[in-house]
Amino acid sequence: MTTDQTPPVAGAKPLRADARRNRARLLEVAEAVFTARGTGASTEEIARHANVGIATVFRHFPTKEALLEAVLVRRLERLAEEGRRLAAETGPTDALFAFFDLVLDQSPVKNAFAAALADAGVDVRAATSEAGRALGQVLTALLDGAQRAGVVRRDLEVPELTAILVGTCRMLEHLDGHPESAKRARAVVRDGLRACTGSVEGPSPHGHSCP
Amino acid sequence: MTTDQTPPVAGAKPLRADARRNRARLLEVAEAVFTARGTGASTEEIARHANVGIATVFRHFPTKEALLEAVLVRRLERLAEEGRRLAAETGPTDALFAFFDLVLDQSPVKNAFAAALADAGVDVRAATSEAGRALGQVLTALLDGAQRAGVVRRDLEVPELTAILVGTCRMLEHLDGHPESAKRARAVVRDGLRACTGSVEGPSPHGHSCP
Amino acid sequence: MTTDQTPPVAGAKPLRADARRNRARLLEVAEAVFTARGTGASTEEIARHANVGIATVFRHFPTKEALLEAVLVRRLERLAEEGRRLAAETGPTDALFAFFDLVLDQSPVKNAFAAALADAGVDVRAATSEAGRALGQVLTALLDGAQRAGVVRRDLEVPELTAILVGTCRMLEHLDGHPESAKRARAVVRDGLRACTGSVEGPSPHGHSCP
Amino acid sequence: MTTDQTPPVAGAKPLRADARRNRARLLEVAEAVFTARGTGASTEEIARHANVGIATVFRHFPTKEALLEAVLVRRLERLAEEGRRLAAETGPTDALFAFFDLVLDQSPVKNAFAAALADAGVDVRAATSEAGRALGQVLTALLDGAQRAGVVRRDLEVPELTAILVGTCRMLEHLDGHPESAKRARAVVRDGLRACTGSVEGPSPHGHSCP
DNA sequence: GATGAATGAGCCTTCATTCAT
DNA sequence: GATGAATGAAGGCTCATTCAT
CATH class of the missing domain: 1.10.357.10 (Tetracycline Repressor, domain 2)
Structure with missing residues (x-):
């Protein structure tokens, strides 16, 4: 059972190694933060906890809603x-x-x-x-x-x-x-x-x- | 079933007629809005629905939390x-x-x-x-x-x-x-x-x- | 040396007894409050300290600046x-x-x-x-x-x-x-x-x- | 006379060029505005005079008090x-x-x-x-x-x-x-x-x- | 004439999102 | 592809001032 997070959309470019790591870490952190602080937690907080710039969050998930x-x-x-x-x-x-x-x-x-x-x-x-x-x-x-x-x-x-x-x-x-x-x-x-x-x-x- | 809105606090002066009306209307509207839109609904929206200035909301309930x-x-x-x-x-x-x-x-x-x-x-x-x-x-x-x-x-x-x-x-x-x-x-x-x-x-x- | 606060404008109606008392008290209180809390103190605070409705303040002094x-x-x-x-x-x-x-x-x-x-x-x-x-x-x-x-x-x-x-x-x-x-x-x-x-x-x- | 605006905190990352410019301009403008209009001047006014969005002020100084x-x-x-x-x-x-x-x-x-x-x-x-x-x-x-x-x-x-x-x-x-x-x-x-x-x-x- | 409720402009601050580096 | 600075639209709240009682 793969835990592959890459969206199974055909034609999607395979992510660079670090990009895939970032995406995984973001999901992990986002779940933790949203669970602890509620849906109202700010995207910046998530970025910070993931040791990632805010823009990186938005590169992976175009919207906060998409992240949720x-x-x-x-x-x-x-x-x-x-x-x-x-x-x-x-x-x-x-x-x-x-x-x-x-x-x-x-x-x-x-x-x-x-x-x-x-x-x-x-x-x-x-x-x-x-x-x-x-x-x-x-x-x-x-x-x-x-x-x-x-x-x-x-x-x-x-x-x-x-x-x-x-x-x-x-x-x-x-x-x-x-x-x-x-x-x-x-x-x-x-x-x-x-x-x-x-x-x-x-x-x-x-x-x-x-x- | 009394719809008495007067808070049962002993020393509280009875509100003026219009004030009591507004307070009641605000509670009614607030319940509806919070129910429909969630706790995150803005106080301004409630004020608007109640046909009341924003400051009136805060006169009756010093805080959004108090209103909730x-x-x-x-x-x-x-x-x-x-x-x-x-x-x-x-x-x-x-x-x-x-x-x-x-x-x-x-x-x-x-x-x-x-x-x-x-x-x-x-x-x-x-x-x-x-x-x-x-x-x-x-x-x-x-x-x-x-x-x-x-x-x-x-x-x-x-x-x-x-x-x-x-x-x-x-x-x-x-x-x-x-x-x-x-x-x-x-x-x-x-x-x-x-x-x-x-x-x-x-x-x-x-x-x-x-x- | 009278401490008569009535403005010496000719033709000004003599104030009613309570009105004069209120005016005097307001000045007293306002000086105290402004001194203690600074010019930013709210007019409502002054009214409260003077045991007077807010409108009474504005009847006597048409503007906060006028009171100052x-x-x-x-x-x-x-x-x-x-x-x-x-x-x-x-x-x-x-x-x-x-x-x-x-x-x-x-x-x-x-x-x-x-x-x-x-x-x-x-x-x-x-x-x-x-x-x-x-x-x-x-x-x-x-x-x-x-x-x-x-x-x-x-x-x-x-x-x-x-x-x-x-x-x-x-x-x-x-x-x-x-x-x-x-x-x-x-x-x-x-x-x-x-x-x-x-x-x-x-x-x-x-x-x-x-x- | 160094006009070095970098805060002398040890571990603070050096600001990006534009950020440093903005920070310096903000301090300059804030001093001028506060001097001219008093401490009560609004942060928005400062932002406007500095040709900067309001949020930029708060990015650099988390609070109006901090700016002062x-x-x-x-x-x-x-x-x-x-x-x-x-x-x-x-x-x-x-x-x-x-x-x-x-x-x-x-x-x-x-x-x-x-x-x-x-x-x-x-x-x-x-x-x-x-x-x-x-x-x-x-x-x-x-x-x-x-x-x-x-x-x-x-x-x-x-x-x-x-x-x-x-x-x-x-x-x-x-x-x-x-x-x-x-x-x-x-x-x-x-x-x-x-x-x-x-x-x-x-x-x-x-x-x-x-x- | 006194009262206090109502008003709306304005203030500080936050946040999702975009842009230059 | 990553970064973090910049942005502006809200949001909660305050206050001088006006109006109905």
Whole structure:
């Protein structure tokens, strides 16, 4: 699985060695800075942390938004990759939950991931949605496996699975520093995902919908 | 439901009629603008939408942050009030779920509520935390009733309840325009909240934790 | 000697009792505030300290500049008055020096007086220069007396006397908190003023010019 | 007289040619504008006079206060340098008085110098006080030489010397356009500085204190 | 006549982006 | 291809002054 960041556009000149290094370092640093300081962090700060002139940032990413997008894409790609790995290394019974835990435990990225996806939703660039599509395929596989194994309710589909993941990130972000509460909150989501039929019908909340 | 905008500070002189009108309008507009455009929206934009000079905004709220806080407090107060009403008008079996639905259905506020609580967590002003405390009491009552009625798992406490609400807002925000997925996602959370014992122990996701 | 602040313009309506009180209080407060905080102090701050609405300030003084000018005029008038008193109560040998000391010792006003005169120089309003003229007459009398008494060099005239006073204020302001240095600096000026002939000729600083 | 604008900080990279030009021009213009319009002059005005965008000002001086300080430091440094030159080129009998005349004759700087020292007193930044210290050493040398030569009263020390210089600037500023008065006023100060013993004792202004 | 809310011009500062070196 | 200086459009906030109560 190559971590090649060169955009796979045909005809794109291969970058010079230092240029490729700079681009990689920039993405690394940008992710760290945006995660730590929020999307509002200045491009200059990123350039400084990367030991690079400001103009170099703009040579690689013509716009701040483009940089944000590239960071997001990289995240999605990484997640997809880890998802694939889990699907391969773990049985279908556990893989989906393992993936959830993996995402939710990425403490520094928690917030960032949520924010990233949210922004992605707003700003659907082609590239982004391509990376999103790849992640979607992975999630499809994981979900399908779990449902076949009977550990996840059958009425679930991928869109809401993503949303649940995002929402749970937010939820845990909100419980930072309260591990007991976080543990219980995660249990709520986990149990909600488990195999049971429907309950989707009607707002009537009486009685348990998992038979 | 009083729409009384007078701040409940004891020694504060009652505002002049026009001033009170402006203050109210500003809060209204600010909530709308911040909700639509995010926290980064400019104070000038708010002033313009409120048909008011920029200085008027700063007369009422000495700082942009203060304005944000006031908007947030108003939201929390409104929610607390609606929670109280539900607790009074609805049986304990339904009240908590009704409150959830009520919050989650407030389409324009969805995003805003989440952001608000998040910001509140960061910026715990006295006023904010007071309003938050009031809401907390309401949630305590609702949760307690639901647990006594046996419709919500007994191991839940208020902190995670709030977080779950916030996270679910985010989740639905992410599913805007996909009503079917949203319905299913809500079902997941609802079922996760239902009465069952524990499941908090260990990461073992095999088998259902609701006996 | 009345401290009547009513402008002596013929045909001016006599102010209502409270209005006169407000005007007086405003001048008092304005002098204090401008002295303490500098000319940049806001009119609102002055209004607040005077327990008066902001509009009241502008009713009495149509402009911030007008208020500054009024404060300055009051200062000049007060100084002229004290100068007259000294001329009457003290012998010509001491009166001028006593006046100097009196001015220089007005600790809180030191700075203010200098600044005031400077601003006055820039902004020569009719009123200001009238008050300045009155003070000039007093100085003329004091200087004349001292020269006749032979305690001040004969080549001095009023313009430079004023300037020396202003400059000495500044000088002492700069030595605030260093009483020993201030004492010596005042001695320098005092000795420079004493009776001696000329020294005005040429820049040749060799030898003492006081024979 | 080096007009080297490079800050003498060790590890600071040498500025690019155009940057150095702009920095120098900015200092020049800022001194002129602040002198003419007072410290309240807007940074935009300075930028405009320097044919530079506003952001360029803030690139070179991160704060308006920093710009003011830089202007002040430059002044102090220039004065110290000229003082040193005078001490070297002129005999001790004349050097101090020559320095006084030099400062007092710098027409455009007159006011500025006073204001600068005053502000320096208020805002003792490290850099400022360093430049002030350098100037202090020069004054010490000049004063010492003059006292040894017997042309200045022995009881004078540097602090009051500075203050006298500042005050005299103010004095002359006040006599702008009245050269005859200015000449006489300068004579007063000069004679006050001349060799004589004490007179510091007591407020008794009778009789000449120079024996 | 007093009050204080409203106003808009202006100030300092930041930031994404372009240009000369 | 990299660098960092320059740019100007905002943004938050203040203040003298006007207007409605």
